[in-house]
Every structure is written in structure tokens, then in C-alpha cells.
Amino acid sequence: MSANEQADVVVVGLGPGGAYVAVPVDRLRRVFPTCPTLQRTVGAAPGALR
Incomplete structure (x- = not known):
């Protein structure tokens, strides 16, 4: 991953x-x-577990 990319x-x-x-x-x-x-929750949408 480059410095400009951010992992989810x-x-x-x-x-x-x-x-x-x-x-x-x-x-x-x-x-x-x-x-x-x-697996379903984490893959559902950004911020799904908040």
C-alpha cells in the first residue's frame, strides 16, 4: 500500500x-x-460496525 492509500x-x-x-x-x-x-457486516458498507 502506498503512502497515499488508506486501508479500510x-x-x-x-x-x-x-x-x-x-x-x-x-x-x-x-x-x-x-x-x-x-464477513457480511464488515463487507456491507464503510462504517457498518459503528
Whole structure:
């Protein structure tokens, strides 16, 4: 990926403390390949998990 390209990311909350992390969508798909709900939701539209 070049410096001018930005990967699609999903912001994932890490609990009640309010911490969060931006996770690249392609990494989520690799980590959870057998979860059809995640595959559909992440692929649905930018910002679908917000």
C-alpha cells in the first residue's frame, strides 16, 4: 500500500473503559474467516460496525 492509500478500518471497542483500536478490515476477515455475520457486516458498507 502506498503512502497515499488508506486501508479500510473498523474501530473495535475494548470494554467499558472506553479504549478502542482501529483494526484493518482485511485482518478481521483473516482472523475470523468462519464467522458469516462478521464477513457480511464488515463487507456491507464503510462504517457498518459503528
